[in-house]
Amino acid sequence: MAEPRADHLYRAEGLTRRYRNGGRDVLALDAVDLSLDRGHRLGIVGESGSGKSTLVRLLAGLDHPSAGRVWFEGTEITDLPEKRLGFLRASVQMVFQDPRSSLNPRMRVSDIITEPLRSRLVRRQLTDRVDQQRRLAEVLAAVDLPADAGGRYPHEFSGGQRQRIAIARALAPDPEVLIADEPVSALDVSVRAQVLNLLTDLVAARGLTLIVVSHDLMVVRHLCDQLAVMRQGRIIERGATSSVYADPQTGYTRALLEAVPRIRAEGR
Amino acid sequence: MKRAQLIAGLVLVALVVVTAVVSLFWTPFDPIRVVPGQRLLGPGWPHLLGTDGFGIDIASRLMVGARTVLAVGIISVGLAAVFGVPLGMLAGQTGGWVDEVVMRAGDVVYAFPALLLAILLASVFGASTVTAMVAIGVASIPAFARVARAGTLQVMASDFVLAARSSGTSRWGIARRHVLPNIAPVVGVQASVGFALAILAEAALSYLGLATPRPTPTWGNMLRDAQQFLFAAPLQALWPGLAIALAVLGFNLLGDGLRDYLDPRLREVP
Numbered sequence: 456m457a458e459p460r461a462d463h464l465y466r467a468e469g470l471t472r473r474y475r476n477g478g479r480d481v482l483a484l485d486a487v488d489l490s491l492d493r494g495h496r497l498g499i500v501g502e503s504g505s506g507k508s509t510l511v512r513l514l515a516g517l518d519h520p521s522a523g524r525v526w527f528e529g530t531e532i533t534d535l536p537e538k539r540l541g542f543l544r545a546s547v548q549m550v551f552q553d554p555r556s557s558l559n560p561r562m563r564v565s566d567i568i569t570e571p572l573r574s575r576l577v578r579r580q581l582t583d584r585v586d587q588q589r590r591l592a593e594v595l596a597a598v599d600l601p602a603d604a605g606g607r608y609p610h611e612f613s614g615g616q617r618q619r620i621a622i623a624r625a626l627a628p629d630p631e632v633l634i635a636d637e638p639v640s641a642l643d644v645s646v647r648a649q650v651l652n653l654l655t656d657l658v659a660a661r662g663l664t665l666i667v668v669s670h671d672l673m674v675v676r677h678l679c680d681q682l683a684v685m686r687q688g689r690i691i692e693r694g695a696t697s698s699v700y701a702d703p704q705t706g707y708t709r710a711l712l713e714a715v716p717r718i719r720a721e722g723r
Numbered sequence: 724m725k726r727a728q729l730i731a732g733l734v735l736v737a738l739v740v741v742t743a744v745v746s747l748f749w750t751p752f753d754p755i756r757v758v759p760g761q762r763l764l765g766p767g768w769p770h771l772l773g774t775d776g777f778g779i780d781i782a783s784r785l786m787v788g789a790r791t792v793l794a795v796g797i798i799s800v801g802l803a804a805v806f807g808v809p810l811g812m813l814a815g816q817t818g819g820w821v822d823e824v825v826m827r828a829g830d831v832v833y834a835f836p837a838l839l840l841a842i843l844l845a846s847v848f849g850a851s852t853v854t855a856m857v858a859i860g861v862a863s864i865p866a867f868a869r870v871a872r873a874g875t876l877q878v879m880a881s882d883f884v885l886a887a888r889s890s891g892t893s894r895w896g897i898a899r900r901h902v903l904p905n906i907a908p909v910v911g912v913q914a915s916v917g918f919a920l921a922i923l924a925e926a927a928l929s930y931l932g933l934a935t936p937r938p939t940p941t942w943g944n945m946l947r948d949a950q951q952f953l954f955a956a957p958l959q960a961l962w963p964g965l966a967i968a969l970a971v972l973g974f975n976l977l978g979d980g981l982r983d984y985l986d987p988r989l990r991e992v993p
Binding site for chain 2: 515516517540541544545547548549551552553556557558559560561562566570571573574575576577621624628
């Protein structure tokens with residue numbers, strides 16, 4: 456098997472993940488191959504149970520595959536012990552679906568956001584000492600939260616603001632890759648667009664590589680230039696967002712695209 | 724209603740605490756010295772609750788007994804929490820065989836009767852308040868470990884722990900900053916309920932002569948003393964029994980009240 460070229464930011468080969476669920480084997484991920492280059496914005500879509508979240512957790516080094524290998528920046532991370540994953544922890548940050556569950560209710564916002572900076576693993580990776588207070592102020596400004604938000608607790612904020620806090624935390628160590636797992640599906644429809652626009656702006660301004668998991672094709676179309684469609688633990692279609700939209704290759708993708716409700720201008 | 728429960732519990736617990744503190748400085752009569760001339764007096768003046776078989780003022784002995792109750796409760800619950808909570812967190816955070824070993828060891832302790840442990844300790848070291856504290860404390864470790872483990876499992880499944888892991892936060896950092904603050908409420912509830920159980924257990928051990936010996940008054944050994952005069956002076960058994968019942972009730976109400984107060988799902992919408 457050829458070593459991956461170093462210019463792929465991410466590369467995965469034959470990635471498989473089985474779970475044991477009540478004595479029954481569940482194949483969440485079935486021999487997935489994937490590569491992603493720096494600066495791209497990849498959307499992973501599929502129905503629930505298609506393995507999208509499992510895939511990104513493996514990419515983020517939060518879970519171990521049953522089989523297959525993952526490289527990040529040319530280094531294999533598949534079976535690396537936690538204490539040697541510092542480069543991954545500093546470069547890859549996650550935003551989760553529901554900020555009510557992804558923010559510790561008993562921590563102040565300032566402590567939540569600076570948590571990545573306080574981990575020894577990440578600190579060792581940063582070239583110069585980070586002034587935590589300055590970084591806090593900087594990322595709070597970047598996500599349009601008031602500068603005094605740091606002293607408060609998550610429950611004092613609205614859902615949209617909480618997701619901004621989660622995004623600020625992800626930005627704190629100045630990562631290269633942002634992985635967002637259903638970043639807006641727990642939010643009110645009225646604030647989804649704001650958070651999506653914020654993500655778009657941040658990715659563009661900071662030159663981030665973005666991986667977005669969503670069941671919502673509108674979200675992916677808005678954020679991503681590349682698309683991977685997953686079904687039953689496999690990637691069944693992969694390509695530029697525009698070409699997949701224009702000319703879906705599988706019946707499943709076509710069905711997915713047709714299931715998106717469209718607003719028609721009839722009767723106006 | 725829930726609030727009333729919490730307040731009733733707080734009042735009863737406060738009553739025990741205040742009584743114990745006051746007894747350090749003042750009791751109506753000497754709680755130790757035998758006065759042969761005034762045995763088994765009924766309730767009246769100046770002995771509000773009467774005197775026992777040694778002519779000692781029962782009210783004074785009850786007050787001093789509250790001290791023992793609190794001391795045994797605090798030390799045994801503290802002992803159980805100090806060992807049980809970290810063990811439960813370890814089991815919950817690590818999982819796998821560590822979890823199995825810790826929790827099965829807990830089951831063994833749980834299955835071993837606390838009374839037997841108390842008898843064992845009393846026969847080796849001589850019955851004292853300390854042997855009772857240790858016996859009750861050790862017997863309560865599994866309960867704390869279970870509560871801590873259940874809470875830990877719940878916290879570990881949350882996305883904020885996943886976020887902490889993806890930021891490279893160490894296991895220790897996750898335990899300290901995420902798990903412990905979030906399981907503190909349930910551990911507090913367990914402490915309150917455990918306190919009630921400890922009071923009951925201490926009373927039982929004192930009654931059997933396996934804890935604090937005479938002449939130091941405890942509610943349990945007062946009950947034991949009263950037993951031989953049950954027909955001559957039945958009220959004498961009532962007072963320590965009532966004290967035990969009210970203190971146990973108080974800590975149980977406090978525990979239940981706290982549980983409801985701290986659980987947002989059960990909290991009444993204002």
